[in-house]
Amino acid sequence: MKKIRVIARLDIKNEFVIKGIHLEGLRKVGNPNILAKKYYEEGIDEIIFMDAVAAYYDRNSLSEIIERACRDVFIPITVGGGIRTIEDIQKALNSGADKVAINTQAIHRPEFITEASEVFGSQCIVSSIVAKQIAENSWEAYIDNGREPTGIDVLEWAKKVESLGAGEIMLTSIDKEGTKKGFDLALNQAVSSIVSIPIIASGGMKCSRDAIVLLENSQIDAVAMASTLHYKLETIEAIKHQLSENNIKVRV
């Protein structure tokens, strides 16, 4: 069985790691470079940096932070927020990132996923899907970091991005994000049962128990967490230990 990846998600605004609830009401929680290095040393498997306001303000400003992080952190790094062009991706990779997460631009121009995966390989292209529940077993995709509804059905969109060439999906639940009430199980089950590319579940994790419930009941490949780590609710070591105790394979 494949190892489940334990991922730290750092949402960034104006050079600070921030955390909100439902992607709103953002509060500063620390310095991205210090936190990235700390989580790396504590054994995180991967780090995702998301520019929380890039898509909204039409800019892309993470490269300095990424460049600095990549000098201290020797695990895979994904960068998202404001990625609009092939040049944006090239810039992120040149800074030391391994993958880029794309949401808004893919909704505006789905063929961007295909173009990007043809140039950089699908392993490099993470489709970031931000979902808000609208009915039982039905979710709508949002863009601009969860601000704008699109009218697009998340399940249809997930299948579409897979066929367009995305290598992974990062699935964020707006409803659960920042709430520390656990992952949106139905959402993660629904998406992971219809696509065969790896899925990173994001939004809602408080502690290892939430990850265990999710992983035991879905085909999810990776769990992203923010509050758990930023607010020191549980250590990375303890999370991995708990996963192992529950027969979920992780890197130790």
Add this chain to the structure above:
Amino acid sequence: MKIVVVDYDMGNVRSILNAFEHIGITPILSRDKDEILKADGVVLPGVGAFAHGMKNLHMYGLVEVLQAYAKRDKPLLGICLGMQMLLEESEEFGVTQGLGIVEGKVVKLPSEDNESEKLPHVSWNEIVSNSVWDHTILQGVSERVDMYFVHSYMAIPKENDTILSTTQYAKSQFCSSLKKGNIYGCQFHPEKSGEIGLKILKNFVTIVKETKDV
């Protein structure tokens, strides 16, 4: 000591340079033929498609240069696609000729109709020894340690004893690192595999030093 990282526009060289700098080595990023031929150690990185990688090596006139360098059995480390291109050919997007430095070919990882085993293989995964690791890039690395993999194709070296380690994915065991003399390849990314990955790069540097001193 001069270590050259081959610059042929294929993927993330920044992290490889960073990783070497972190262990106290400043490599030269270059596609200059003389620089490569005069190097004490060469790293061939690469992320992306085999055919695209070979096309770029041809475009920069580096195929013969790398072959000539390898012929003298000087230390060479191919990483990911860089390892795959050491072999003779790949079936990715039709058959493409590789560098032919190591006998064998590259084929697609067998994918199973099992939801937990998807392609590309993007995961931390264990490396298991297939031959002696002492005095290789894997010296002092613990058996079954996790390394970071991102790939859909696997190398099949013709000679089993060139395989340093194997890794299990789906139902297949593939070659996750190889050695032929001072020519090394790893399918995983040492520059993205935490402290153990850095150790592997340090081992490569040690091999470069020892080879240079001889």
